[in-house]
Amino acid sequence: MTSNTGTQRRPVVVQKYGGSSVADADLIHNVADRLIAKQDKGVDVVVVVSAMGDSTDELHALSKAVTRGAIPDPREMDTLLSTGELVTSTLMAMALKARGHDAVSLSGPQAGIKTDAVHGSARIADINTDRLRKELDRGRIVIVAGFQGLADSGDITTLGRGASDTTAVALAVATEAERCEIYTDVEGIYTTDPRLTPKARKLAEISFQEMLEMAVLGAKMNPRSIELGAVYDMPIYVASSTSYEPGTLIHGGEHTMEVRKAVTGIAVDRNVGKITVRGVIDRPGVAAGLLQPLADAGVSVDVIVQNTSSDGTTDFTFTVAQASVTTAAQVIEKQSEVEYAEVVVGSDLAKVSIVGTGMENAPGYAARMFSTLSEVDVNIDMITTSEIRVTTIIERDQVQKAVQALHDAFELEKTE
Amino acid sequence: MTSNTGTQRRPVVVQKYGGSSVADADLIHNVADRLIAKQDKGVDVVVVVSAMGDSTDELHALSKAVTRGAIPDPREMDTLLSTGELVTSTLMAMALKARGHDAVSLSGPQAGIKTDAVHGSARIADINTDRLRKELDRGRIVIVAGFQGLADSGDITTLGRGASDTTAVALAVATEAERCEIYTDVEGIYTTDPRLTPKARKLAEISFQEMLEMAVLGAKMNPRSIELGAVYDMPIYVASSTSYEPGTLIHGGEHTMEVRKAVTGIAVDRNVGKITVRGVIDRPGVAAGLLQPLADAGVSVDVIVQNTSSDGTTDFTFTVAQASVTTAAQVIEKQSEVEYAEVVVGSDLAKVSIVGTGMENAPGYAARMFSTLSEVDVNIDMITTSEIRVTTIIERDQVQKAVQALHDAFELEKTE
Numbered sequence: 001m002t003s004n005t006g007t008q009r010r011p012v013v014v015q016k017y018g019g020s021s022v023a024d025a026d027l028i029h030n031v032a033d034r035l036i037a038k039q040d041k042g043v044d045v046v047v048v049v050s051a052m053g054d055s056t057d058e059l060h061a062l063s064k065a066v067t068r069g070a071i072p073d074p075r076e077m078d079t080l081l082s083t084g085e086l087v088t089s090t091l092m093a094m095a096l097k098a099r100g101h102d103a104v105s106l107s108g109p110q111a112g113i114k115t116d117a118v119h120g121s122a123r124i125a126d127i128n129t130d131r132l133r134k135e136l137d138r139g140r141i142v143i144v145a146g147f148q149g150l151a152d153s154g155d156i157t158t159l160g161r162g163a164s165d166t167t168a169v170a171l172a173v174a175t176e177a178e179r180c181e182i183y184t185d186v187e188g189i190y191t192t193d194p195r196l197t198p199k200a201r202k203l204a205e206i207s208f209q210e211m212l213e214m215a216v217l218g219a220k221m222n223p224r225s226i227e228l229g230a231v232y233d234m235p236i237y238v239a240s241s242t243s244y245e246p247g248t249l250i251h252g253g254e255h256t257m258e259v260r261k262a263v264t265g266i267a268v269d270r271n272v273g274k275i276t277v278r279g280v281i282d283r284p285g286v287a288a289g290l291l292q293p294l295a296d297a298g299v300s301v302d303v304i305v306q307n308t309s310s311d312g313t314t315d316f317t318f319t320v321a322q323a324s325v326t327t328a329a330q331v332i333e334k335q336s337e338v339e340y341a342e343v344v345v346g347s348d349l350a351k352v353s354i355v356g357t358g359m360e361n362a363p364g365y366a367a368r369m370f371s372t373l374s375e376v377d378v379n380i381d382m383i384t385t386s387e388i389r390v391t392t393i394i395e396r397d398q399v400q401k402a403v404q405a406l407h408d409a410f411e412l413e414k415t416e
Numbered sequence: 417m418t419s420n421t422g423t424q425r426r427p428v429v430v431q432k433y434g435g436s437s438v439a440d441a442d443l444i445h446n447v448a449d450r451l452i453a454k455q456d457k458g459v460d461v462v463v464v465v466s467a468m469g470d471s472t473d474e475l476h477a478l479s480k481a482v483t484r485g486a487i488p489d490p491r492e493m494d495t496l497l498s499t500g501e502l503v504t505s506t507l508m509a510m511a512l513k514a515r516g517h518d519a520v521s522l523s524g525p526q527a528g529i530k531t532d533a534v535h536g537s538a539r540i541a542d543i544n545t546d547r548l549r550k551e552l553d554r555g556r557i558v559i560v561a562g563f564q565g566l567a568d569s570g571d572i573t574t575l576g577r578g579a580s581d582t583t584a585v586a587l588a589v590a591t592e593a594e595r596c597e598i599y600t601d602v603e604g605i606y607t608t609d610p611r612l613t614p615k616a617r618k619l620a621e622i623s624f625q626e627m628l629e630m631a632v633l634g635a636k637m638n639p640r641s642i643e644l645g646a647v648y649d650m651p652i653y654v655a656s657s658t659s660y661e662p663g664t665l666i667h668g669g670e671h672t673m674e675v676r677k678a679v680t681g682i683a684v685d686r687n688v689g690k691i692t693v694r695g696v697i698d699r700p701g702v703a704a705g706l707l708q709p710l711a712d713a714g715v716s717v718d719v720i721v722q723n724t725s726s727d728g729t730t731d732f733t734f735t736v737a738q739a740s741v742t743t744a745a746q747v748i749e750k751q752s753e754v755e756y757a758e759v760v761v762g763s764d765l766a767k768v769s770i771v772g773t774g775m776e777n778a779p780g781y782a783a784r785m786f787s788t789l790s791e792v793d794v795n796i797d798m799i800t801t802s803e804i805r806v807t808t809i810i811e812r813d814q815v816q817k818a819v820q821a822l823h824d825a826f827e828l829e830k831t832e
Contacts, residue, residue, distance in 0.1 A: 024481075025478075025481035025482045025484075028482050029482070059503070062441075062503070062507055063506075063507065063510055065440075065441035066441045066444050066445070066507045066508075066510050066511040066514070067510050067511065067514040068441075068514060070513075070514035072510045072514070073509060073510050073513045073514075075520070076506040076507075076509045076510045076513070076520075076521055077506070077510070079502060079505075079506045079521060079523070080502070080503060080506040080507065080510075082502075083499035083502050083503055086495055086496070086498075086499050087475070087478070087496060087499055089495075090479075090492040090493070090495045090496040091478055091479065091482045091492075091496065092482075093489060093492045094479055094482050094483050094488045094489050094492045094493070094496075095482040095483065097486075097489045097492070098482070098483040098484060098486035098488070098489075104491070104492075105492055105495060107495070110570060110571075131570070154526060154547070155526075
C-alpha cells in the first residue's frame with residue numbers, strides 16, 4: 001500500500017501545520033507521528049508547513065537591521081522570508097526519513113505554485129501538480145513549504161503573512177483532495193473567544209460565509225483561505241495539532257448535520273480606533289475625498305457610517321485599527337481637500353458582532369442584540385450590518401460584559 | 417555609466433565574501449561600501465556571498481536535532497543549507513537598495529548554475545549567464561548565493577563546505593571576468609602560518625600549482641576553486657574584507673613580476689595520524705586490499721609510504737586525519753583481507769612541507785630541508801615528495817621549531 005498508479009489512486013488529504021506546531025524538534029516529530037498515522041489509513045498525504053516558531057520575526061528583524069529604517073526591497077524580502085518555510089519543510093522530511101518513512105520536501109516553486117508578481121501579497125495563478133503527483137505515486141509523504149510561489153519572472157513570491165493556509169487550500173483544490181485539514185494551537189472554531197466567557201462552545205461545523213465573518217476569531221484563520229474553500233467547495237477542517245479532540249469543519253453548508261441556530265457565534269475585535277469628521281459640506285465625492293488619501297497612505301478603513309443632517313453638512317465616521325488612528329487623523333487634516341469643521345479621534349474601542357447564516361431571513365436578531373446590550377448598560381457607539389452579521393462598536397472595557405450577555409441571550413452554549 | 421549594451425560592455429569583476437565578512441548588519445554594510453566603490457570604478461560587479469557567521473552550523477544543529485543520530489537525507493540537507501546563503505544574498509541586496517544603489521540577489525539556480533545530482537558535493541556542470549548578464553546590463557550589482565546550484569531533477573544541490581570560492585571562480589570564468597577576488601579574514605597568502613613564526617611574510621603572488629600545495633595554509637582556500645582557476649587561467653586575488661592592504665594574486669605563473677625563489681612557502685597540517693601495517697605478505701593487490709575498505713568507510717588517506725623488505729613481507733604506512741585514526745585501524749583489523757603481522761597506530765603528528773615551483777628543476781632543496789631539521793633535532797618520521805613540494809611527517813610538538821628553522825634556512829622573510 002505504499003504506491004498506486006494511474007486510475008487506482010488513493011484519496012488525497014492536505015494537512016497544514018502552523019509555526020507554533022513545528023517550533024522545535026520534538027514538535028516536528030509530533031507532526032511526523034500524525035502524518036504517518038494518516039498515511040497508514042490508506043490516504044496520500046500532502047502537508048504544508050509554516051516557518052518554525054518566531055523565525056519569520058527574526059528574518060524581519062535582520063531586514064530591518066540592514067535597511068536601517070528604509071523599506072526593504074519587496075522582491076528581496078520575499079526570497080528572504082521564503083527561507084523560513086524551506087527550513088521547516090526540509091527538517092520535516094529529514095525527521096520522517098530518519099524514521100524510515102519515505103518523504104520529500106518541495107519548495108513552493110517545486111510544488112508548481114505559480115503566482116502573479118505582486119511581491120509580499122502575491123495571488124496564486126495556477127498550480128502544476130505533476131511533480132507533487134509523481135512523488136505521491138512513489139508512496140512518499142510530500143511536504144510543501146507554505147506561503148510561497150514562483151512568478152513568471154523566475155522570482156520567488158510570498159502570499160502574505162499567514163498565507164500558508166491559502167497554500168494548503170489551493171493544493172487541496174489542485175490535487176482534488178477529500179478535504180484540507182488545518183492544525184493549529186486551538187481545538188477549532190468557538191462560538192466566541194473562550195477568554196471572554198467560560199460558556200464559549202467549540203462548533204462541530206460552520207459555513208464558509210459565517211467563517212469569513214468570524215475570521216478574526218479564535219483560530220485566526222486567513223480569510224483568503226476561507227474564500228478559496230468557498231469558491232471551490234473544499235471542506236476545511238480546523239483542529240488541534242497536539243490532541244485528537246474533534247475540531248470544526250468549515251464547509252459549503254448544504255449538508256448541515258446540526259440543527260442550525262440563527263446565531264452561530266460572536267466575533268470580537270478589541271483593537272478599534274474611530275475617526276469622526278464633523279460638519280462635512282455634503283456634496284458628491286465627499287466619501288472618496290476622505291478615503292482616497294487614507295488608501296494612498298496605506299491605512300485600512302473598516303466600518304464606515306455616514307449620517308446626513310438637514311443643514312447641508314454631514315458627520316462622516318469610520319473605524320481603523322487602534323495603531324493607525326493617529327496617522328489616519330493626520331492624513332485627513334493634512335491631505336484631504338474636503339471641507340469640514342473638525343476631526344474627532346476616538347480610541348480604545350472594540351467591535352462585537354453576532355454572526356450566523358440563520359439570521360438572513362429571520363428578523364429580530366439585531367433588535368435582540370441591542371436590547372441585550374442595553375440591559376447590561378453597554379452603550380452602542382456605531383452599528384453596521386451585513387446579511388449574516390450585526391456589528392456594534394462599543395467601549396473596549398465593556399467587551400467581556402457584552403459578550404457574556406450575548407452568549408447567554410442567543411443560547412450559544414447549547415447545541416440544540 | 418549605469419548600463420551598457422551589446423559590444424560595449426564594461427569589464428566584469430567577481431568578488432566573494434566569506435561568512436565572517438558578512439556576519440552582521442554592520443559587516444554587510446562594510447561589504448556594500450566596497451561593492452559600490454568597485455562599481456564606481458567603471459566595472460560590472462558580481463558578488464558571491466556565504467552564509468552569515470555560524471548560521472550554517474546552526475542549520476546543521478537543527479538537522480541533527482530532528483534526525484536524532486541518523487544521517488540526514490542528503491537531498492533535504494542541501495535545500496536546508498542553501499537557505500543560509502539566500503539569507504545573506506537578499507540582505508546584501510536590501511542594504512544596497514536602501515542606500516539607493518540598484519542591486520538584485522540571485523539564488524544559485526537563478527544564476528543559472530547547473531550541477532550534477534551528487535547532493536552534498538555536487539560539481540558544476542554548466543552556467544547559463546543569461547539572467548545574470550541581463551541584470552548587469554541594467555546597471556545592477558548582482559549578488560549570487562554561493563555554494564549552491566540546481567540539478568536536472570529540479571532539486572537544489574550544494575557544492576560542499578567552503579565551496580562559495582568555487583562558485584565565485586566558476587562565475588568569473590562564465591562571465592569572462594577580469595579576475596576573481598576572494599575577500600576573507602586574512603590579508604592574503606603567507607610564506608607560512610604567521611602564528612608559527614613572526615617572520616612569516618605575505619606573498620604578492622603565487623602560482624596555481626604552488627597554491628594547490630599550500631591550500632590548507634592561511635587563507636584556507638577551497639582546493640577546487642584553485643584547480644578551476646588553473647584550468648581556465650582565471651587569476652584569483654585573495655585579500656582582507658576589512659582593509660585595503662594589498663593581498664596575494666594567484667595566477668598562471670607566466671607573467672611573474674617578482675624574481676622567484678625556489679621555495680615559496682611552508683605548508684603545515686597539525687592534525688595527522690599514522691597507521692603502520694607491519695609484516696604484510698608482499699603480493700599484487702596488497703595496496704588496494706588495504707585502501708579499498710578505508711575508502712568504503714569514508715576514511716581519506718593522505719601520505720602513503722611502502723618499503724619492500726627482503727623476506728617477502730613489507731611495512732605499509734599511511735597517514736589520515738587525527739580524528740580518523742582509530743576508525744582506520746579498526747577498518748584494517750576487521751575488514752581487510754590482506755595478511756599482516758600487526759597494526760601500529762601513531763598519533764599527534766604533523767605534516768610540514770616546503771612548496772615552490774622553482775624547486776622543479778633545481779636539486780638540493782630536499783637535502784637542505786632535511787639537514788635544517790636535523791640541525792634543530794627534529795626527527796623525520798616519513799618523507800614524500802611531488803615535483804614542487806617536499807613533505808615531512810614529524811612530531812606535532814616540534815612543528816614551531818621546524819617551521820622557524822626552515823623559514824630562516826630558505827630566507828622566506830626576504831622578497832629578493
